[in-house]
Amino acid sequence: AIRMTQSPSSFSASTGDRVTITCRASQGISSYLAWYQQKPGKAPKLLIYAASTLQGGVPSRFSGSGSGTDFTLTISRLQSEDFATYYCQQYYSDPYTFGQGTKLEIK
Amino acid sequence: EVQLLESGGGLVQPGGSLRLSCAASGFTFNNYAMSWVRQAPGKGLEWVSGNSGSGDSAYYADSVKGRFTISRDNSKNTLYLQMNSLRAEDTAVYYCAKALGVYSNFDYWGQGTLVTVSS
Numbered sequence: 573a574i575r576m577t578q579s580p581s582s583f584s585a586s587t588g589d590r591v592t593i594t595c596r597a598s599q600g601i602s603s604y605l606a607w608y609q610q611k612p613g614k615a616p617k618l619l620i621y622a623a624s625t626l627q628g629g630v631p632s633r634f635s636g637s638g639s640g641t642d643f644t645l646t647i648s649r650l651q652s653e654d655f656a657t658y659y660c661q662q663y664y665s666d667p668y669t670f671g672q673g674t675k676l677e678i679k
Numbered sequence: 680e681v682q683l684l685e686s687g688g689g690l691v692q693p694g695g696s697l698r699l700s701c702a703a704s705g706f707t708f709n710n711y712a713m714s715w716v717r718q719a720p721g722k723g724l725e726w727v728s729g730n731s732g733s734g735d736s737a738y739y740a741d742s743v744k745g746r747f748t749i750s751r752d753n754s755k756n757t758l759y760l761q762m763n764s765l766r767a768e769d770t771a772v773y774y775c776a777k778a779l780g781v782y783s784n785f786d787y788w789g790q791g792t793l794v795t796v797s798s
Contacts, residue, residue: 618784621782663784
């Protein structure tokens, strides 16, 4: 199975900050990568797919980049509603593994 | 509006069985792959199983292979997960999720149903 490793596991930031989360795959996955946001007690929400394509309705302050094994999710100017846990997921091959998550907290 | 509504969760003893259902609406169900994703209490997301729109192809995580079976009834717009030989480590919220397109990234999720395996 492809292992997905996110860093950092948790992070404190302030509203208005620029934040970058990284995700590394244990083998090449081309651009078959998605990013999700999850808030406590809620289902995950798709933010980005194909590594860099913004899902409809997602604010443009979110962006994704990368291909192969290294990927990033960037939030350009943190808003209060962005404090949540973020997961990457590869869908290059089954099992379709997720990263362990990055919890973004208010500083 | 796309809606996914899971049901069938509950408390079950180790070694027991449970069948989860996911009723889908708001899209052409048989055109889309579907998956089950679970989340143990306080833990991250784990993809469990998925199948194709026709139901002809099914895929499983190693942790559930041989114990869980995914199926779907396209006439009822419903996805199922039959879970046998349940273990304490299967305790989790189980979400059904709709594939965005032909690939297994997920644009819609249900609200989840809690499965607790305990004696």
